[in-house]
Amino acid sequence: MQVLLTTITRRRNGSIGRKTETISCNTFRIGRDTKDELFLPDHRIPYNLATLREGVDGFFVEAEGQNDIRLNGIITKKSQLKAGDTLGIGPYEIKIEESTPDVDLRITLELIHPMGDDVEELLSRSTLTIKTLGVTKRALSWTLALSIIVAFLILPILDATFDAFDSFGKVEVSDSKTMAISRNNRMNFDVSWHTGEMLDSHKFFSNDCGVCHTKPFIMVENDACIACHQAQHGHIDKVTFAKSELNSTRCATCHTDHQGPDPVRATQQALCSSCHMDLATKENKARFANVSDFGTDHPQFKPTIWINASTGTRERVSLDDDPRENSNLKFPHKSHLNAKLMRNPRTGKQEQLVCTSCHLSHMDGQFLKPVSMEEHCSDCHILSFDPGNPQRLVSHGQPHLIEQELIEYYSKLALNGLVNDASAPKVLRRRPGTVLNEEERMEALKWAKYKTKEASNYLFSANQCGSCHVVTVNPEKKALYSIAPVKVTNIWQPHSVFHHGKHRDIECKTCHDADSSLHSSDVLLPKLEDCRECHGGQSASNKIPSTCISCHVFHNDEIALMAPEIKRK
Template identity: 25%
Template sequence: MDALLRELREGPDGIAEYYDTEISSKELTIGSSADRNIQLLGRGIAAEHAVIRQAGAQLELECRRGEYVRLNGKKKATARLSIGDVIELAGHRLRIAQPPPGFSVAIELQPNDQIDASTFESAFRTDLSQTWLGKRTMAWAGVAVVMLFGLILPLMVYKAHRADNPVPSWFPGDEFWNSGPLHQVHQQAIGDRCETCHEKLFQRVQDSACETCHRTTHDHIMPARLALTELGPTPRCATCHREHNEPQTFLVNRSDSSCIDCHGKPQHGFGEIKMDPVNGFALDRHPEFKAHLLASVAGQAAGRGFSYDWKTVVAELDKAVEQSNLKFSHRQHLDPNRVLRRGDSKPMNCADCHRLEPDGEHFEPITQEKQCAQCHELTFDPGAPDRQLPHGRPREVVLTLQDYFTRKFSDPNFGRVATRERRRLPGQDREEETCDGEPFDCAMRSAKKEIESQFTRRGCVGCHAVIDTKVANVFDRFQVVPIRFARDYFPANRFDHRSHQIQGKLTGDDACLSCHAAKKSTDSSDLMVPGIAKCTECHGDKAAAERVTVQCVSCHEYHPRQPSLLDAIGTQTRNRETETAPRAELAGL
């Protein structure tokens, strides 16, 4: 049936106001429960007190068992209703009115304005005592259930699991204690073997359990350096690497605050270790970069030459000077009016010499054989353009020249074999030498002349620093200073060159030259590494338009690749020494 409920209330000005509610239902329910059609609150009103339904042309009132209402002043449990009848219940008055068109029932409700606020609370069950359940019984039952399913059964499964004994699949195993899923990497590595990390029951994961698998992961500060500070023990692995916490992608805490908490005020707690304060990545919150360079240190005479050592020099970029002992001009090689590639006669680009390693961070070492030999041949006699001097072995250069000129002046068939022409540098052509004396004497004179030329005027001296000792023995006279470059100017940092090969609309050489001023460099001592001002043009620690947001761990590794920064530099230096100069002693020339 369709009913109209009109609630009458007295407004603040004393004028009666009414609020109409349309109800469409098979019957009208009355009670204190919130799901009743007509909700009335007060003492003596049950949650389901009465119901009004249509019986033919009349309305019929029926109270729930044990309940009653007052109908026209008389106590009733059931009754037939007519227009004008008044139902009273806990001070509320419901009058059956003449229904307007479109409605089959109309009821005017005049609520009891004297209802106390506590009556509203009693309309709902808010306490266990209002139900048939007892507090003490439910408490002990809950304890028993938790102990059984949360401790006893999982503990039995845990013991059986460790002993490799089968258990029923329906038993709640120790995964019942799992507060969340493992990270995908750990899940693949250990599966359901919780004891791999949780070595003891009810004990948090120890660092030793992490180090069992992560053997090559070094701590942030080695014990020897930590002893110089007042920082105390380093944080547990689980402080930053949180497991069983969703979402699973956040296994590593990458927040800058974890770094700034210590590095923001290094004067407090760092003790003897002096570091610049870092509070983010911006010109006013991050210090200028410092490059780690290699410098050659001439030692004492050793055998037929000199011994050289290499030390690491740390300098700010505006004061950094490369000491590689190489003679080279980037500006000359990138000038299309002076240098073109031999293969296609096009200008050189950065990638012709600088080739990324697979890690995308470092570049392959530049060597004579891979890069330089394509344009710079080590020929020494126009009469033998296919004959070249050995590179990197000065004593072999002397022997090669002596052997060549000895054969040239003593072999009557020398020079009859056809050789292909090779281009020569302008002004380098020389007339064919003749001999007016003994062939051997002529050969030694020509060899000595060519040796002096290679080490003092052209050839080796064009790229290398050569020391002329002025001694009579040609094998001991010239000393070539070795060339060394640091493989990584920032060994404690990371920089992905591959991701920077495209910078906005810049690609290729334009992207490289936007950071490295190679076209202005006339000397190999120029360290063309951009400073923080260049980096902050595109990066920052705060989100901004046309800026790539970076965090501390975007460039810095919490776990160093080597046991410590100092050890990393020393190891790097020793490795470079082994790669480029297996012997510390330089052969005399």
């Protein structure tokens, strides 16, 4: 709201001065606090005395805390204001004026009861300077300086170096428990050097400062950290980037202690952007693009996809280039999300599939479990081949074994006389237990071989395996059919971290346009612009502030250990 404030000053010569200013605010606070919109520098005024707000029916004034206000001479806590009202605030008087179209509220402020000479008289009778105490500034300065040197430098050094005060007030005790209590209650002069509470994970050596502070008056060195954290990987390859300034950066630049019991992870964007904002200039061998802020200066996402699953070729491709993944899998999301096209062959009923029908998250909620044929597809895609025995299935994922399974199945039927097919040779429809001669046996196995080929042609047809897989016919090889290897990307951006669990309140289709996807080659990932609808840079005020470590990790497991020369414990 817009408040027009006019301050009236009455001078001794009888003239009147007026000062006008316009204040823009949501609430109009009144008091002696410098943050108040109406700052009244008078000791008789409390801090945050009252607040003036705009409501549905006009403006209201409300006293804060235990304070009171005077409205038209009546003491009150809260009241509605109208033009002509006079608000008493200590020695001040505020008058509500008629509003104008250009402002929401017009008020006039005037000091009615000045303090007079009472303050000056009180100050003249008070002792407020060092000189009046009879002590010179020089003597007091030297005394304080020497006291600080003794108390905060000499005594801590003597205590930590020579244990000079171990025997001070020492009491002979024989009980180990009493001795421990006495040791913990001893006089410690170096406590003034403690900068704060240590991490919980470091408290087991909290009484041994030398574990980290190996050299007096020198900041903690990396060797002290690596002595314990031996399995920590680095950030860059020291061989490729031998001259990088990062190789000389201290661990404590990002990982600080004495800041409380919980681990403190450096989140300042500048720690990363100081190098990555001009990475090409600093390191000409770097393969990453420059970046300084997620909200204003970040390259388009580059997922790592299968360019050729048959040869095992993967590549990082920008989403701006419309990447296509060649996983050797055929899967139209749009068809599977259409209930009219989805009929469960076991029940004969139509089913509405949703994202979570196939895509389930791990227990940690970060990544999704891989989709498997047995768990997610086999209810509809049944690998049966014999109408007379629909419960008999062939194995999935092992095409080279299918022909063997089929020949074994049909050979058993033929040799045992268990065939109920009226079109089968008579020898196969005999009574069980009848002994076959060699000619009959060969005829039975010939039928089994024929049925095996017939079933193979059916299973590897476009309506069965071919509906999802790339099937190749191999007439000159032992196995008649082969399936192209399927490789579907599970972690699309291995150089970043995305936690699905933290985004569970958002519908999947908000980021993944699966409803319109007809090909499995579609890379259904949101672009940078989609993430920026909710996330901004470190200084964002109207979005979620997101720094580099919101999505990236510093210590890369693909990089060598920070100190491989240190022998593992």
